[in-house]
Amino acid sequence: MVDVLAAEISRFVRAVGPEPDETLVEMDRFAEEHGFPHVGPEVGAFLRFVARLSDAERIFEFGSGYGYSAYWFADALPDDGGEIVLTEVDEDELEQAREYMAAGGYDALAQYELGDAVETAERYDGPFDVVLIDIQKHQYKDAFEAIRSKVPVGGVIVADNAISASVIEFEKLLDMVEAAQADDDAARRVIEAESNEHTRGIADYLERVSADPAFETVVTPLGEGIAVSYRVE
Ligand SMILES: C[S@@+](CC[C@H](N)C(=O)[O-])C[C@H]1O[C@@H](n2cnc3c(N)ncnc32)[C@H](O)[C@@H]1O
Numbered sequence: 001m002v003d004v005l006a007a008e009i010s011r012f013v014r015a016v017g018p019e020p021d022e023t024l025v026e027m028d029r030f031a032e033e034h035g036f037p038h039v040g041p042e043v044g045a046f047l048r049f050v051a052r053l054s055d056a057e058r059i060f061e062f063g064s065g066y067g068y069s070a071y072w073f074a075d076a077l078p079d080d081g082g083e084i085v086l087t088e089v090d091e092d093e094l095e096q097a098r099e100y101m102a103a104g105g106y107d108a109l110a111q112y113e114l115g116d117a118v119e120t121a122e123r124y125d126g127p128f129d130v131v132l133i134d135i136q137k138h139q140y141k142d143a144f145e146a147i148r149s150k151v152p153v154g155g156v157i158v159a160d161n162a163i164s165a166s167v168i169e170f171e172k173l174l175d176m177v178e179a180a181q182a183d184d185d186a187a188r189r190v191i192e193a194e195s196n197e198h199t200r201g202i203a204d205y206l207e208r209v210s211a212d213p214a215f216e217t218v219v220t221p222l223g224e225g226i227a228v229s230y231r232v233e
Helices: 002-016 022-034 040-053 068-074 091-103 117-123 137-150 170-181 185-194 197-210
Strands: 058-062 083-088 110-114 130-133 156-160 215-220 226-231
Touching (some): 002 040, 022 040, 022 068, 022 091, 040 156, 058 137, 068 083, 068 091, 068 130, 091 110, 117 137, 137 156, 137 197, 156 197, 170 197, 197 215
Parallel strands (some): 058 083
Antiparallel strands (some): 156 226
């Protein structure tokens, strides 16, 4: 019942949202055929929307896969002076991202970085107006620490898989967030011991960003859930 409702809502969001171009349609087909966990069209459209609202000139992605989220972002960047940094540990996926970005005419905007995204972020100078975190869940907090100071006031960090994913136990995540808010260390330790590392990674991330006075964070149930953190100071 809940799944049916979620599927209907997602269909509705897609119907109202911007039309994916031919390349995005092909990329969606690729994800479906290969079971690739891309952010999907609802979150893709939202990412581009965030980049437009922020007048983004520079974007950093932690975990670009075959380029799906980067492709959505790219159209919001200025042709002259815009930049998006794609990071990926898988060489074949990064090569595929390069081909898709070129097909959309976005190749000149993109920097392709093979290797660990957190290490890459540490090497780059800011500012980055928009950041996407979509890597291994236990690395989310490290990703935030690596990029935090490079996001100016008015910048936005979006973290995917903030609510649920097949690997994430939603009820436990909620318990962990509530225990953290209540400062109940004993409860948190018990829940943590029973949770998998994906859940712990997401809970640690949400606790870190929501306690950071420089950011205002809102979680929204698009796709697998995204945490959107806006830099206020
Ligand atoms: C869930 S996929 C999403 C990719 C992309 N954002 C999208 O929506 O299609 C995550 C990608 O991050 C890559 N990845 C995981 N950990 C990484 C790391 N530490 N550094 C760089 N890439 C990483 C994986 O190989 C995978 O391709």
